[in-house]
Amino acid sequence: xxxxxxxxxxxxxxxxxxxxxxxxxxxxxxxxxxxxxxxxxxxxxxxxxxxxxxxxxxxxxxxxxxxxxxxxxxxxxxxxxxxxxxxxxxxxxxxxxxxxxxxxxxxxxxxxxxxxxxxxxxxxxxxxxxxxxxxxxxxxxxxxxxxxxxxxxxxxxxxxxxxxxxxxxxxxxxxxxxxxxxxxxxxxxxxxxxxxxxxxxxxxxxxxxxxxxxxxxxxxxxxxxxxxxxxxxxxxxxxxxxxxxxxxxxxxxxxxxxxxxxxxxxxxxxxxxxxxxxxxxxxxxxxxxxxxxxxxxxxxxxxxxxxxxxxxxxxxxxxxxxxxxxxxxxxxxxxxxxxxxxxxxxxxxxxxxxxxxxxxxxxxxxxxxxxxxxxxxxxxxxxxxxxxxxxxxxxxxxxxxxxxxxxxxxxxxxxxxxxxx
Numbered sequence: 001x002x003x004x005x006x007x008x009x010x011x012x013x014x015x016x017x018x019x020x021x022x023x024x025x026x027x028x029x030x031x032x033x034x035x036x037x038x039x040x041x042x043x044x045x046x047x048x049x050x051x052x053x054x055x056x057x058x059x060x061x062x063x064x065x066x067x068x069x070x071x072x073x074x075x076x077x078x079x080x081x082x083x084x085x086x087x088x089x090x091x092x093x094x095x096x097x098x099x100x101x102x103x104x105x106x107x108x109x110x111x112x113x114x115x116x117x118x119x120x121x122x123x124x125x126x127x128x129x130x131x132x133x134x135x136x137x138x139x140x141x142x143x144x145x146x147x148x149x150x151x152x153x154x155x156x157x158x159x160x161x162x163x164x165x166x167x168x169x170x171x172x173x174x175x176x177x178x179x180x181x182x183x184x185x186x187x188x189x190x191x192x193x194x195x196x197x198x199x200x201x202x203x204x205x206x207x208x209x210x211x212x213x214x215x216x217x218x219x220x221x222x223x224x225x226x227x228x229x230x231x232x233x234x235x236x237x238x239x240x241x242x243x244x245x246x247x248x249x250x251x252x253x254x255x256x257x258x259x260x261x262x263x264x265x266x267x268x269x270x271x272x273x274x275x276x277x278x279x280x281x282x283x284x285x286x287x288x289x290x291x292x293x294x295x296x297x298x299x300x301x302x303x304x305x306x307x308x309x310x311x312x313x314x315x316x317x318x319x320x321x322x323x324x325x326x327x328x329x330x331x332x333x334x335x336x337x338x339x340x341x342x343x344x345x346x347x348x349x350x351x352x353x354x355x356x357x358x359x360x361x362x363x364x365x366x367x368x369x370x371x372x373x374x375x376x377x378x379x380x381x382x383x384x385x386x387x388x389x390x391x392x393x394x395x396x397x398x399x400x401x402x403x404x405x406x407x408x409x410x411x412x413x414x415x416x417x418x419x420x421x
Contacts, residue, residue: 008198008201009130009190009193009196009198010130010131010138010193010198010200010201012188013126013127013130013188013189013190014127014138014141014142015184015188016184016185016188016189017123017126017127017142017145017189018141018142018144018145018148019145019180019181019184020081020085020118020119020123020145020181020184020185021119021123021142021143021144021145021146021148021149022145022146022148022149022152022153023149023153023176023177023180023181024085024088024114024115024118024119024177024181025115025118025119025120025145025146025149026145026146026147026148026149026150026153027092027149027153027157027173027177028057028088028111028115029115029146030146030147030149030150030154030271031150031153031154031157032051032054033250034154034157034158034161035050035161035166035169035170036050036051038161038165038166039104039166042166043099043100043101045101048371049101050101050104051247051367052105053104053105053107053108054108054367055364055367055368056105056108056109056112057108057109057111057112057115058112058360058361058363058364059112059360059364060108060109060111060112060113060116061112061113061115061116061120061356061360061363062357062360062361062364063357064112064113064116064117065116065120065121065353065354065356065357065360066350066353066354066357067353068080068116068117068121068122068349068353069121069349069350069351069352069353069354069356070349070350070353071117072121072122072125072191072349073349073350077122077126077189077190077191078185078186078187078189078190080117080122081117081118081122081185081189082182082185082186083117084113084114084115084116084117084118085114085118085177085181085182085185086114086182087110087111087113087114087117087118088110088111088114088115088118088177089174089177089178090110090174091107091108091110091111091114092111092170092171092173092174092177093170093171093174094107095107095167095170096167096168096170096171096174097167116356116360118181118185120356120359120360121349121352121353121356122189123142123143124139124335124336124339124352124356125191125348125349125352126189126191127139127142127336128336128340128345128348128352129191129192129193129200129345129348130192130193130200130201131200131201131202132200132201132202133201133202133286134201134202134286135285135286135337135340136281136282136283136284136285136286136293136333136337137279137282137283137286138282139278139282139285139333139336139337140278140279140280140281140282140283140285140329140333141278141279141282143278143282143329143332143333144274144275144276144278144279146274146332147271147272147273147274147275147278147325148275150271150274151268151271151272151275153173154268154271157169157173160172216340216343216344216345216346217343217344217346217406218346218347219346219347219350219351222343222347222351223354225343225404225405225406226404227342227400227401227402227404227405227406228342228343228351228354228401230397230400230401230404231338231339231342231355231397231398231401232354232355232357232358233358233397234394234397234398234401235330235331235334235335235355235358235359235362236358236359236361236362236365237362237390237393237394237397238301238330238331238334238362238394239331239358239359239360239361239362239363239365239366240362240365240366240369240390241301241305241330241362241387241390241391241394242301242324242327242328242330242331242362242366243331243362243363243366243367244366244367244369244370244383244387245304245305245308245324245387246366247366247367247370248370248374248380248383249263249266249267249270250263250264250267252308252311252380253266253311253317255380256311256312257312258314258317262314262317266311266317266318266320266321269318269321270320270321270324270325272321272325273321273322273324273325273326274324274325274328275325276325277300277324277325277326277327277328277329278329278332278333280326281293281296281297281326281329281333281334282333282337284296285333285337285341289341290337290338290341290342290402291399291402293334293337294334294338294395294398294399294402295395296326297326297327297329297330297334298327298330298391298394298395298398299395300323300324300325300326300327301323301327301330301391301394301395302327302388302391302392302395303319303323303327304320304323304324304327305384305387305388305391306388307319307320307323308320308384309381309384309385309388330394331359331362331363335352335355335356335359336352338401339351339352339355340352342401342402342405342406343405343406370383373386
C-alpha cells in the first residue's frame with residue numbers, strides 16, 4: 001500500500017465520526033429528557049407514556065445491529081451512513097409536526113434504525129479498520145463526541161424550547177444535522193484504508209509466528225466461544241446500570257433535596273466528564289491493555305453508584321460525575337475495543353453487530369427495570385442497592401470473559417490451517 005506524506009487520512013475519519021456522535025447520537029440519546037416535560041404537557045400525556053418511545057427506539061436499534069454488521073459488507077458505507085442520517089433527520093422533522101403520541105412511537109422506528117446505522121455500528125468499524133496504532137485513543141476521541149454534543153446542544157436546545165417551543169427545537173436540530181454531517185458522510189468517510197490506497201495507521205497487524213497477518217476468529221467461530229457470550233452478558237448489565245442512572249438522575253437528585261439548578265449542574269458535569277473519561281480510557285486501552293482498563297472502568301462504575309447513594313451532599317454528587325465519566329465507557333469505548341482485542345478484526349463489523357445488540361438491550365431494559373424497582377417502595381434507594389450489586393457482577397463477568405478468551409496461539413494455528421501452512 002502507498003504511504004503518503006502529510007496528514008494521515010484516518011484523522012479525517014476521526015473528525016467525521018466525532019461530528020456524527022455529536023450531532024446525531026447525542027441529541028437522540030442524551031437530550032431526550034429536555035423534551036419530556038414540554039412535549040408531555042403540550043400533548044396532554046403522561047411523562048412515562050412519552051418516554052416509552054425511547055424504549056421502542058432502543059428495541060429497534062437492538063434488532064438492527066446485526067443487520068448493519070452485514071450490510072456494511074455489501075453496500076458503500078457512504079450511502080449506508082448517509083441514508084441512516086437522513087432517517088434521523090426525517091424523524092426529527094416529523095416530531096416537530098406531531099400532535100399525537102402515536103406519531104412519536106411510529107417515528108421512533110426510523111430513529112432506532114438511523115442512529116444504529118449512522119453511529120453505533122459504523123463508527124466502531126471505521127476506527128478499527130483505520131487504526132492499529134492509537135486505536136483506543138481514537139475510539140475515545142470519537143465517542144467523546146456524545147458528551148461534547150450534549151454540553152453544546154443542551155443549553156442551546158433548552159433556550160430554543162423556552163423561547164420558541166419544542167417543535168422549533170426539533171426542526172432546528174434536524175437542519176443542523178443535515179448541514180454538518182451529510183457532507184462528511186458523503187464525501188469523507190471510507191470503510192477501509194485500501195479504498196484510498198493506504199494502510200491503517202501502524203501498518204497491517206502481525207503476529208509472532210512467521211510474522212503472518214492475522215485477523216482473529218471469524219464471525220461464526222466467535223459465536224461458538226463461551227467468552228463472547230459472557231462478554232455480551234456483561235455489556236447488557238453495564239448498559240442497564242449506566243442507562244438506569246441516566247433515566248433517574250435529575251428526579252433522584254431533586255427527591256433528595258437538590259434544587260433544579262444544582263441537579264442541572266450535576267447533569268452537565270456528568271456529560272463533561274464523559275468527554276475526558278472516554279479519551280482517558282482510550283489511551284489506557286492502548287497503553288495498558290484490556291484487563292487493567294476494564295478493572296478501572298468497573299471500579300469507576302461501582303464508585304459512581306456508591307457516590308450516588310451518598311449524593312445528598314453536593315460534593316459527593318460531584319464525585320459521582322467523575323466516576324461516571326469513566327464508568328460510562330463500559331457501554332461506549334469498551335465494547336468496541338474488547339471485541340477486537342479478544343476476537344480479532346476478522347469480520348469485525350458482524351461480530352460487533354451482535355455485541356451492540358446487547359448494549360441496546362441494556363438501554364431498552366433500563367427504564368423497565370428502574371421503574372419496576374422504584375414502584376416497589378416509591379424510592380430509588382432499593383434501585384441503587386441493586387445497581388451496586390450489578391456493578392460487582394459486571395466486573396466478575398468481564399474478568400471471566402478475558403480469562404477464557406481464545407488464546408493468540410490458537411488463533412494463529414487456525415490461520416495457518418486456513419493458509420495451508
